[in-house]
Amino acid sequence: MKKTQSKARQGEGLYIVLISIHGLVRGDDLELGRDADTGGQIKYVVELARALGAHPEVGRVDLLTRRVVDNRVSNDYAQPEEDLGNGVRIVRLDCGPRRYLRKEKLWPYLDCFADNAMKHIRQVGLMPDVVHGHYADAGYVAVRVANLLGVPLVQTGHSLGRVKRERLLEKGATADDIERRYHISRRIEAEEEVLGNAYMVIASTRQEVEEQYALYDHYRPERMVVIPPGTDLSRFHPPKVRAPRPPIYQTLKRFLKDPDKPMVMALSRPDERKNIPTLVKAYAEHPALRKAANLVIIAGNRDSIRQMDKGPRDVLTEVMMLIDDHDLYGTVAFPKHHAADDVPDLYRLVTRTRGVFVNPALTEPFGLTLIEACASGAPIVATEDGGPRDIMAHCHSGELVHPLDGQAMAEAIYGIISDPERWKRLSDNGLKGVRRHYAWEGHAENYVKRIKGLRREASRHRRGQQRLSGKLSQADRALISDIDNTLLGDRPSLRIMLQRLKERGRGVAFGIATGRRLDSAIQILKEWGVPTPDVMITSVGAEIHYGPEMTEDQGWSRHIDHRWNPEALRRLLLDLPGITPQPAEDQRRHKLSFFVDPAKAPGMKDIERLLHQEDLHANIIYSHDRFLDLLPVRASKGFAVRYFADKWGIPLDHTLVAGDSGNDEDMLRGSTLGVVVGNHQPELEHLYGFKRVYFADATHAGGIAEAFDHYDFFSRCGVPGDDDEE
Template sequence: MESKYYIVLISIHGLIRGRDLELGRDADTGGQSLYVVELAKALSRHPDVGRVDLLTRQVFDQKVDESYRVPEEQIDAKSFIVRLPCGPRRYLRKEVLWPYLDQFTDQAIRHIRRAGRIPHIIHGHYADAGYVGAGLASLLEVPFVFTGHSLGREKLRKLLEKGLSEEDIQERYNIRNRIEAEEFALGVASMVVGSTRQEITTQYRQYENFHPHKKVVIPPGVDIERFHPEPAAADSRVRLLLEPFLRSHAKPMILALCRPDERKNIASLIHAYAQHPRLRELANLVLVIGNREDIRELDTGSRKVLSHMLLLIDRYDLYGHVAYPKHHGSDDVPALYRLAAASGGVFVNVALTEPFGLTLIEAAASGVPIVATDDGGPQDIVGNCHNGLLVDPLNTGQIADCLLDILEDGSRWQEYSRSGMEKVRQHYTWHSHVDTYLNHIRAMTHLEDPHTYELKPMQKFSIMDRLLICDIDNTLTGDLAALQALVEKIKRNNRRVGFGVATGRHIDSARAVLQEWGVPTPDVFITAVGSEIHYGHSGRPEHSWSRHIDYRWNPTRIRQVLEEVPGIRLQADSEQRQFKISYLLDPTRAPSLKEINRLLRKANVTVNVVFSHNEFLDILPVRASKGHAVRYIALKWGMPLENILVAGDSGNDEGMLRGGARAVVVGNYSQELEKLKGHENIYFANTNFAAGVIDGIRYYDFFQEEDDAATGDSGNH
């Protein structure tokens, strides 16, 4: 029995490494990056934890440091950063990562197989990792923990309030993908970790999959060995960093430290400072807004924020009063807080919304009083630490008045400084965070080896090194001559290449149609749109798959919810299965798929909705699909996904066509698959039915036969 926890954390976007984090480099490398690295370190220090893997994206890009291409980085004795390939090698902003996340899932499976053990829990951070982590945890049958960090529905609400249209928001932020991923993660999660009470009671409540019993508030911690008021060697270097900007270095500092993001509301802070003569006379303003070489080379959002900042400094003629250094390192951050404290200054965070605000507890630990936005995390921090004042982030007069109230009242400054240092050690240490975190984990799972699949292969699976899986109708069937040619290829490679089918039909119907078309019995049947798995001639069912997908399956409730929905009606009894409810849908009368999903979620029903051929609607358990079934088989039998070739023609094949397996879309495909054109590892053949499958085999040289050396590149990729 394994006596220590193996924990997998997932944080996909941004740039993550164990040391010298480039916080503020861009909108994707901020507080979350620091949070997950510090959490990995803190967990690894606990005696009950055996190993922590932080999975993130591997990046090969001349614009970023080479450290982000290293496959594995050891943080300390028991924690590791594991970088997995996902999509293009270059650095991408998080909003464009969505098409590649299934690949990340497949790479994560490969990593877990290499690790040789199944994690006790998987913890996804932000919507993209929520999508990956929920799918991975479902496949591995382990508890899933989700932390949203910032939530799409709240972001959408705020942007709409600012006057942006939903279409503009979707184009810029891919907000619908984000919200859908958050709904999926919340539906699967056994526990949802929030940093503040407001985050749980207000922001998560906006979701259809909001379940209060799953939510726990565990504030992040601060590294009190780094953040403290005692002078250190780095302080003099940072003082030199600010000297060129400031006319009088003896004044107190008003310090802001954040990435160049419009939501951080730096413009309001500058207005507040510039428009109050007493504040300008009394204090210097220090703006540490990320790192940059050339503003013109930054992304659009960062470029806009920094250009506006410089224009405001010029407009108000703040030269000599405001410092805005271009560069700072990870070790400079604690020194900035110490300099602010030594000067009798204030730390300010007037973000439009603030889910937590790690900088606020760093400042508190360093002895700096704070002025912060009256929202989310700051409300809890000031409530616990009594170390500052809360303001309306859009009220520049109030911001200026509160800064002055602290700067001009020495006794208040001392009280806030002392209270912050004392209370942050009581409420916001990583030690207390991990203790609370693991107490909740213990309540979810026993400290023992979690469920593992029997990895010893059986029968043919023990000797084959690759597997061909095809849809039946209109992929295998449709052209008898082409199918016979494909069958000959399969027979010729029978010993080392397995053959399987993945179909919407049930097992008896699949056997009958294959026999009618002269197809030999497959080694594996994935049937009923991925809700059933059977093996070979014996038809032995994969009972562990049935147990696996039974999670939150409530067919009676599903039928009740959809009974009165116009434009859909149940298919014949012969098409209904234990884990599949099948309808016929009339697109002219029925609600949209989004609305059908919404109705089910409102009824606390978490399912997978599959629509194909513009008329068939299948409702499956959330863990069931053709794609999940393919990955399950790959995991169970230890086969790399690139050694599996899948072929299909319709919407219910999409899940298995996307991801790490090699994929063929036959030429007679349904329009539902048009959106997959251009995706990596998806080949669109120009020939139809089984001839298209043969083209795909040649394209990938999948059977590695001498007579198929030609690529047969008659399609597009």
């Protein structure tokens, strides 16, 4: 293992960064089914990381996830790093409150996760060959990391927000309830963004590509690649002849009058999308099936249903009521606990009793449990959606049914159990199909072949800081401020703030980040007596210059040229009502600027969707309910601040950024020390409560001076009470 690590540090072999943020991730004894966030995706990313690490062309794999410090969960999840061998590591990064949070609560903190991911990658000292996000939240982070690094982005959705919303609406949920519980609009917005930026999207099935991703505006089939998920064939295999019954058998036996009858088993977390109550009702209403088989429901682990979150609590309450309504006692097992090591034994019990494994989920993009069941010799009945279609096409090991047709589900199960010859044929088919199509080694081989085509030609090592000189190379912290209505606007407070900066600002890089063009920014700063900044980020982040000669950063210009098509963007915008171009002097190589009449123009969401549909890429910045700027997707004030800090070795958490309006938001979010001045626009008020965003009482430069004290900027330089949150 040491040899592999050494090779990776020298730049030999592919360096792959996987990102999977929510849930509980560790190398062994995965708590699958613990809650809605610790399901098949967790297992997938850990096994993918291991499979890639075992590939001879891969030097290093970092699986980035969230660090959790919470006495309600294992201390394993608080460890910053876990070595899985073969150059594979689970790296846990701080992200918001340290306690365990469900994924819907993580959105406000993802910018901090992205900044911490960048910090980790820079410490590694290698440029990744690919950054691979898993699920919408990780995709949001991966877009920012990949764009800052200039490396290819790969995405795996695992499940998609538009599909989930459709399925929940079909079941009777209201749009308002779905939005409130799942923040579904924000999730879909992140999915659209990652699809617009991804070099490659990995799906598990053709149906996922053609029917699920096709619902998105940024759907591009040429970027979609189907690589079926793998399974660990060393763990999942048929029962051995005369092998003793496993320990979990005794647990099930407590529930069942005749525990050796064929076992009909479902294994999933208690999520409404998993559709467990439909299976219970189907079993209950089929007398022949009730007589022939037992039903086993493995729905995560619980101590008390009352103490669970509302979603799982509602599902399990409905299951218990169905058991009671149909008097299924003695024929249904629903244990409260099982260990990860029990899962292969459970599949083998299905095979041993000549039963059937059932996945009744409303939507199933992957179907890892079906692959594991087939590898264990169990025939399957599954929903006719997503992954099960491809699995059945490869394995021919059971039947597909509509997930809401309980009668068809029961008939399919009974048809397999009641026909011994058919049962044996389906079992054999599944074993052969899994070995041929779903081994992790084959998945890794296909994956590596694909990403090698995305490798960048540029050097994979970080440029050496020793080649940089001057004041910026000596700075250990920075102040970056917007100009209009932030730095400028009140002369007395500006003089006081500048005097404090002059007296105590040794080692502080001073810069501005503005929507103004360079000459306009220089002129107004002179008029107000502001010394020449060390760095000037102008045109809303489209240009970076360094003083006093105002030398342009050509590297930034090349970096943001990615997928930039200004002529096509200009034509599209000018065809819309209520949008007119700003004067020619405000148009820049990497910035298109327009005036907007809100009474006539389409909403920003509509404009964004139109760009998606035309496969045009731009960062849309709307401010003061009047000004619209289009920038390259890699350009913004926030991206420029991060590029500057990284280039000059200034820690982001020692970078104070000040603003007053919406075009300042992305530099205020994340690991920077943010201050919103007292005269700010209402569009920033949703940032109230962010520990790293301070809302000053004083206006203009007085608010910046107030932030000097709040963050103890010239000394300790940090957030008060930041032991509770990163």
